[in-house]
Amino acid sequence: MFGNDVFVPSAYGDDATTFRVTGSPDRFDSLPERSPMNLPKPGARWRAVAALALTTSLVAACGGGGSSDVAGESGGANAETTLTLVAYAVPEPGWSKIIPAFAATPEGKGVAVTTSYGASGDQSRAVVDGKPADIVNFSVEPDITRLVKADKVSKDWSAGATKGIPFGSVVSLVVRKGNPKNIRDWDDLLQPGLEVVTPSPLSSGSAKWNLLAPYAAKSDGGKNPQAGLDFVNKLVTEHVKTRPGSGREATDVFLQGAGDVLISYENEAINVERQGKPVEHVNPPQTFKIENPVAVVTASQHQEQANALKNFLYTPEGQKLWAEAGFRPVDPAVAAEFTKDFPAPQKLWTIADLGGWGDVDPALFDKENGSITKIYKQATG
Template sequence: MPVNKPNLSKFWRTATVLATTGVLAVGCGGGASDVAGGDQGAAGADTTLTLVAYAVPEPGWSKIIPAFAASEEGKGVAVRTSYGASGDQSRAVADGKPADIVNFSVEPDVTRLVKADKVADDWSAGNTKGVPFGSVVSLVVRKGNPKGIKDWDDLLQPGLEVVTPSPLSSGSAKWNLLAPYAAKSNGGKDSAAGLDFVNKLVTEHVKTRPGSGREATDVFLQGTGDVLISYENEAINVERQGKDVEHVNPPQTFKIENPVAVVKTSAHADKAKALENFLFTAEGQKLWAEAGFRPVDPAVAADFAKDFPTPEKLWTIADLGGWKEVDPALFDKDNGSITKIYKQATG
């Protein structure tokens, strides 16, 4: 869809973020200087796995990793972590960044590694398609919701500034924009209407380009913007930190599915697989739920139903034809419809 909007590049402010690294239960020398979650089990560790992940699941992994280390399967296993923008992390692993297991925001970031012969073709063959947890797209507002934000149309209020990461680097940005696109296009049936809304949102109300979902949160917490489009789990995380924000789940929103895969070139593929399997155990699912993520195990989900309200309409990537159709149509780096909107808005 052609986009004819004025160039707003002078209004944009850019920010960059480096992937943060840490080691939990480090057993080998040469670890990163930042330690994520402590050093439980370090003395007895004889295997170190490297987890490369997108920016916002750290609260969940900080619970999962020590619990795995305390299990029979995880005995003697340390985990080094690297967090950053999903697309950037995926490209880095494809280019040779060491990784034993990956957790990305969107399926195409794993598909890139399949094409690079680093992840097996059948990585998503299980019942949950390689997705151990998920979330929904949420709207984070200032305490008391002074702008009265309830639904997507409220984001188009004159003068309202919206913070969301750039889909050119961030997987969370794709989910964030698919939510209003699906709502306004009736699940892709009227693509022009969906793109028109996204165009107005981006060109008139999005003034920053954070590189990742976590960086977008930081920008918002530092005072930029009136509304942050984010994951529900990220909203829960910052609320638990006592920040002066609250979140609203619009009546129509989008199901977020965050895949995990073992890197087949790993020297410790058996241990990486054991860690992946642990994510789907009842204990692992409970830990994800406690960290604010929606579990995929129906029994655990039922136990946490009060924490995760059901939207009036929850669109899914399958409703739009799946990532194989959506990613090239909307987010191709040169010809994607939403990519073009971003590029024109930023000059």
Template sequence: MRSATTLVVVAALAWLLAACGGGSTDTPGGVDISSGSRHLNLIAYATPKPGFDLIIPAFRATPEGHGIGFSQSYGASGDQSRKVARGLPADVVNFSVAPDVTRLVKAGVVDKDWENQAPNHSVPFGSVVALVVRQGNPKNIHDWSDLLRPGITVVTPNPGSSGSAKWNLLAPYAAESEGGKNPQAGLDYVRALVRDHVRVLPKSGREATTAFEQGQGDVLISYENEAIMLKRHNATTNATQRVDYVIPPQTFKIENPVAVVNTSDDKPAARAFVNYLFTPPAQRLWAQAGFRPVDPAVVAETAGDFPGRIERLWTIDDLGGWKKTDKALFGTSGSISKIYDEEAGR
């Protein structure tokens, strides 16, 4: 069994690889994953790269994964989804939000029943929305109301391109609106946040993390796994911008779906890889990379890796599901999109 120190170092190295940005990655951890008699193209949003850098070599070491090579592309979730819809070769997709998969259903490249083709509605891992702060939490940030205090600057990506931005904004929206019961209260909070406190608009969650690491902002709204990896990275480097993170008492459950593309040249290999993501060994690797597993046994086994007491964990179902919520709040005519058009960057 690996020591805790070894796990931290491996995870930190994976984070360093992820910090280099999107694009194809052939040799995470020194393992050549580009070669093989069969080949899969993984198109994903930026954040889970540290997890896939651990999971892909592990999958290739199984009988099902033997001889399967991989190409990987990472970027902002919405941008990646649109590229696949326009014809970018893909075998497996992993996006931040379900609407980015729905776009591919409409384009005819993902089956309508994709949510039923894998366990847990095709969500192999997840996270919760967290608040990343400077080491020691000098601004005394603990809850959503603290972000609206005078002088607090906040980093969160642009919801026009980033799926993680949607999760980030749904967390305070749900908390302030009591799960959508008072939508105006939630929108008023988002408007105040964007108008008075958001000063930079990164395209993806990864770019937002990089901006914060470089010293921009007092608070980064992010996935818990990003906070975990950033703190681990700090522990293994001489970073000048060291961080801590807090989980607000009310936050949001993040669910990141995966799907097989029906135009894949090797659907059996793509299906085998997706199925592997839900196995206990892969679930432990997701947890090791800072993501919350979904297998109940592994959830219990790794509970100590995710400290923080959550009083109310809102879900997308509390707001009426993605179809309703995405149309009402995001897209070209959504209420939060309009707020960004009117207030962002001021």
């Protein structure tokens, strides 16, 4: 359905961008030089909430959520081929629609799909270490890049009109029903005594998006990185009291009563609202565009079927299913059908605005020297 030049994605309300089908992703200018930070020492309250974080993690892992492997299969016992999907936790509602719909197509006939959902970074590392997978869906591009470096995903995985991104979302704020704390924007999260739930960026790709949203808003798209880091530092050290391992686990923790605000994906917020949970969501005036990549694993013994499943995601039917599950489609025609469901923010920052993942990930999220990683480590001890 995509030609050589395609305008995508219009579901976000931003100006349409032309992408060339062939070629590798663009590289962008580096982040401005970062200033040193004086980070506070961990407080006693982190030690006090450690037990809560562990308890909620165990609850989610034991069936309350999708942060540990959640197996599922579509296609029936007589399937000729079984694909294994390894994905981050949050898109499970979308895949639960996609997989049976794909099985009903000529390309999907006789194909079963076994699923494994978990924290994006953990899932990516597991595939590198040998976890079986035919197709992967992670929260952030660096988790795919890790597989490229391990020769498990082709270097040209992102060639194409949508750069390997079949769907996406925006960062939202989930609040209790009625919005009792009157949360509207990022500054509202710094109210004295307010507790914020968001997963740890040490394991979760969702957490990276969640923290990039206020960072971009407060740094003016990376022009003043210290201002962005100062805000994230205050948010994490004074208001984030638990560290769930994944976006879905963070949702479970919030629904169990922890915190006043959950930073999450818009699609995750929509999902829990549809379940009748006593919550609602607010999209801040300035937020961040979430792009969730999908790729076929080169070692897959079922390349034809895995690519067929991947290609189905971009069909009008596949795009509508993602939209119905609360995700923003990348097909402009489908996006036009769902404009009421996905309002455009006043300002939508993107990873490209900050220099691209090649600059952002090492600068902010490197496991040892990333600025936001250091904030988390010092805040949590």
